[in-house]
Amino acid sequence: MLCKSCGSKLDKNSLKFGLNPKSSDFTKNFKIKHTKYDLSISNCTYCNLIQLVKPIKYNKITPKFKWIINKEEDSHHSKIVKILIKKKLVQKNFKILGLSNYDQKIIEELNIRKYKNTKILSLKKDFNAKEDNNRQEIIQNYFNEHQGKFFLKKYGKFDILLCSKLLEHTQNLKKFFKFVKIILNNNGIIIVDVPDCEKSLVQGNITMIWEEHIFYFIKKTLINTFSLYGFNKKNIYIFPYKQENALVGIFSLNGNKKLIYNKDQIFEKYKRKIDLYKKTIKNRLKNIKNIIVFGAGHNSIIFVNLFNLKKYINFIVDDNKNKSFMFTPKSKLKILPSSYFDKRINLCLLSVSPSIETKIIKKFPSFIKNNGKFFSIYPDSKRFILNKK
Secondary structure (H helix, E strand, C coil), X not given: CECCCCCCEECCCCEEEEEECCCCCCECCCCCCCCCEEEEEEEXXXXXXXXXXXXXXXXXXXXXXCCCCCCCCCCCHHHHHHHHHHCCCCCCCCCEEECCHHHHHHHHHHHHCCCCCEEECCHHHHHCCCCCCCCHHHHHCCCCHHHHHHHHHHHCCEEEEEEECCHHHCCCHHHHHHHHHHHEEEEEEEEEEEEECHHHHHHCCHHHCCCCCCEECCHHHHHHHHHHCCEEEEEEEEECCXXXXXXXXXXXXXXXXXXXXXXXXXXXXXXXXXXXHHHHHHHHHCCCCCEEEECCCHHHHHHHHHCCCHHHEEEEECCXXXXXXXXXXXXXXXXXXXXXXXXXXXXXXXXXXXXXXXXXXXXXXXXXXXXXEEEECCCCCCCEHHHCC
């Protein structure tokens, strides 16, 4: 298999998880069978970019339920605006384009500061598309040379492009960069915001893997990717969060199209940790009865399915009414409201952000009183299951 960025060979020693349904394939009928896809990740032998080996095609990955939406962290976007102004990278007359609704907060912050020449791209209005402009996999499909020329005739070139939480979903980087180069001024900049996977890779966090994320960027590989497509790095920023940091790069055109960083061992170390955790977590759970998971998001589904933990889990608790009494994909665990959280349960695995774990725990004082235990599925939590005795 070839790298979906530079076209070089992928490392044959990939991290394989076999056939899996989409994490969004909830069902009310236990017997329904979903289409399964080969899920494995590898890294490029040349540019070192970690990626899915066989991504699901964009038109098949969209969840069938409209209530499933991707909530992206954007509280750092006001800081991005302050950086642009402080470094004088933006002027009042600049044309600024957000490539999706995930750039909304940056645009709003700029508008408040009297930067009015702004626009957010709309698939329906700008490309006459039928799809809604709210799913990354749909949006990315319109970024190609043909649509770039069409958009250029309509609006001309822009001085600043904003691209938040979109690049990691992009199925064809070559088409994406062709689109960008067509609509970006020669002296313009693109600001890209992606999840920073370095912490998850170092920690061995299995929930980093998700079929909707094709690429898993760290600082080095984000710079490599833009360099190989002819961009210069102006600035790189990492905004810390409890779970997954935000990686923001500011790039300009006219780069040298060469590799900046050589291969490192971060992916090899990640694979070893995943293999270790798969064994040790099973050993930790096998002697405990009545275990549940709190939270039925894609992280908990990945955690249970990829570590093959189905036989240890009784059910999943989630108060999202859309998910109540449904079954999770592959593991077929029933999702129940928190009213089913009773004294018969011995262990609850938290699948919520570490920042709100304490808040969740305080909701169940009787569980604690009856010696119930709360562990976390996340290595960056102080309650991580392998940190507890």
